[in-house]
Amino acid sequence: MSDIADGSLAYEGVKRIGWAERSMPVLRQIRERFAEERPLEGLKIAACMHVTTETAGLIRTLQAGGASVALAASNPLSTQDDTAAALVHEYGAEVFARAGTDREGYYAHIHQALETGPDLVLDDGCDLVNTLHTDRTDLLGTVKAGCEQTTTGVIRLHQMAREGALRFPMVAVNDTDTKHMFDNRYGTGQSTLDGIVRATNTLLAGKTVVIAGFGYCGRGLAERARGLGSRVVVTEIDPVKALDAALQGFAVRPMAEAAVEGDVFITVTGNRDVVNGDHLAVMKDGAILANSGHFDVEIDVRALHDMAVEVHHGIRPQADEYVLADGRRLILLAEGRLVNLAAAEGHPAAVMDMSFADQALTCAWLATSHSVLPPAVHDVPKEIDTEVARLKLASMSISIDLLTPDQEDYLHSWRIGS
Numbered sequence: 001m002s003d004i005a006d007g008s009l010a011y012e013g014v015k016r017i018g019w020a021e022r023s024m025p026v027l028r029q030i031r032e033r034f035a036e037e038r039p040l041e042g043l044k045i046a047a048c049m050h051v052t053t054e055t056a057g058l059i060r061t062l063q064a065g066g067a068s069v070a071l072a073a074s075n076p077l078s079t080q081d082d083t084a085a086a087l088v089h090e091y092g093a094e095v096f097a098r099a100g101t102d103r104e105g106y107y108a109h110i111h112q113a114l115e116t117g118p119d120l121v122l123d124d125g126c127d128l129v130n131t132l133h134t135d136r137t138d139l140l141g142t143v144k145a146g147c148e149q150t151t152t153g154v155i156r157l158h159q160m161a162r163e164g165a166l167r168f169p170m171v172a173v174n175d176t177d178t179k180h181m182f183d184n185r186y187g188t189g190q191s192t193l194d195g196i197v198r199a200t201n202t203l204l205a206g207k208t209v210v211i212a213g214f215g216y217c218g219r220g221l222a223e224r225a226r227g228l229g230s231r232v233v234v235t236e237i238d239p240v241k242a243l244d245a246a247l248q249g250f251a252v253r254p255m256a257e258a259a260v261e262g263d264v265f266i267t268v269t270g271n272r273d274v275v276n277g278d279h280l281a282v283m284k285d286g287a288i289l290a291n292s293g294h295f296d297v298e299i300d301v302r303a304l305h306d307m308a309v310e311v312h313h314g315i316r317p318q319a320d321e322y323v324l325a326d327g328r329r330l331i332l333l334a335e336g337r338l339v340n341l342a343a344a345e346g347h348p349a350a351v352m353d354m355s356f357a358d359q360a361l362t363c364a365w366l367a368t369s370h371s372v373l374p375p376a377v378h379d380v381p382k383e384i385d386t387e388v389a390r391l392k393l394a395s396m397s398i399s400i401d402l403l404t405p406d407q408e409d410y411l412h413s414w415r416i417g418s
Contacts, residue, residue, distance in 0.1 A: 002096060003096045007044065024353035045118055073098075077099070096108075129148070144366065148296050149359060171377075173355070185223075195344035256279065266290050286334065297381070
């Protein structure tokens with residue numbers, strides 16, 4: 001039995017899902033293939049993902065392949081209640097998600113999705129897999145394998161594997177080129193700034209934007225913020241990434257220095273307390289705090305609460321104002337959660353088309369290959385990544401060169417000299 005907010009929203013959800021799927025031609029092609037081949041016939045899939053129109057496209061594709069799907073939300077602030085209603089009442093999925101539910105409700109929904117006894121699991125942040133390995137170990141014997149689609153989740157899975165705790169194979173879909181190179185860089189880059197602008201209506205031109213982390217997400221953000229006229233400062237702990245940022249022309253500072261000069265702060269690291277109380281104590285009046293890392297731990301929201309003498313909730317949608325003892329005001333967006341999903345609509349569908357195509361094809365591969373994979377974190381097979389890129393190019397009417405036989409021979413022979 002699903003748990004959603006309002007089933008009467010299904011019609012609106014169907015319209016919005018249809019709009020998103022216009023920009024997801026790769027996933028549509030895979031759905032047509034799945035409907036014929038039925039590679040997931042009879043399998044139960046439990047997913048913990050953002051309940052959005054784009055995710056609905058993936059769920060429908062898995063169903064076309066023969067799977068039954070139970071979906072829980074990976075972030076209550078990103079849940080679209082109309083999408084949830086459409087998935088339940090129009091498309092026959094089980095959904096456990098309500099926009100704005102509390103922590104207790106969030107984990108209750110994960111447990112409900114797991115009660116279906118899944119063969120495969122799809123995770124976005126590792127909370128579902130973590131729950132399986134802590135609170136629902138009774139279900140571990142039935143789970144064959146799974147996929148993880150975000151950096152934070154992959155980090156947690158690798159730690160589980162190192163400690164020998166991981167009990168079934170997990171595929172790091174996040175680490176495929178067609179996911180992290182495009183989803184993280186172009187999707188996060190655009191949607192994060194979209195969320196900040198929607199929440200604040202601030203002019204980014206002329207502002208100093210501090211970006212914590214220069215992975216694919218941070219790079220995308222830095223490129224787009226610069227394109228909008230911002231002065232970009234990058235903070236990093238990785239010398240190689242810091243050097244990359246510097247050689248791309250971005251200022252690189254420790255956060256302690258950047259905190260003094262920033263107007264807008266965006267965290268995309270996957271770690272905690274990246275912006276801490278010491279940093280908050282020296283920020284400008286009116287500084288904006290936003291997070292696009294997975295969890296609400298990158299900005300120390302508890303320290304911000306403790307420092308504030310007044311809190312004005314909802315001064316704008318998804319914007320809360322914290323007034324400090326000296327009169328300075330700091331603006332926290334989306335409660336420190338994912339600003340691109342809470343204050344905007346997440347990645348554009350055209351980007352999620354590739355990420356969810358990777359997910360769908362990987363699920364089909366796992367359906368037949370799980371038995372030969374040890375309990376570890378595995379890469380997506382290269383041929384899946386290449387196939388998704390090929391289908392995306394074709395959908396954009398872009399052709400590329402092919403190797404000639406002589407070129408193939410040259411690349412595969414060590415006997416040919418220069």
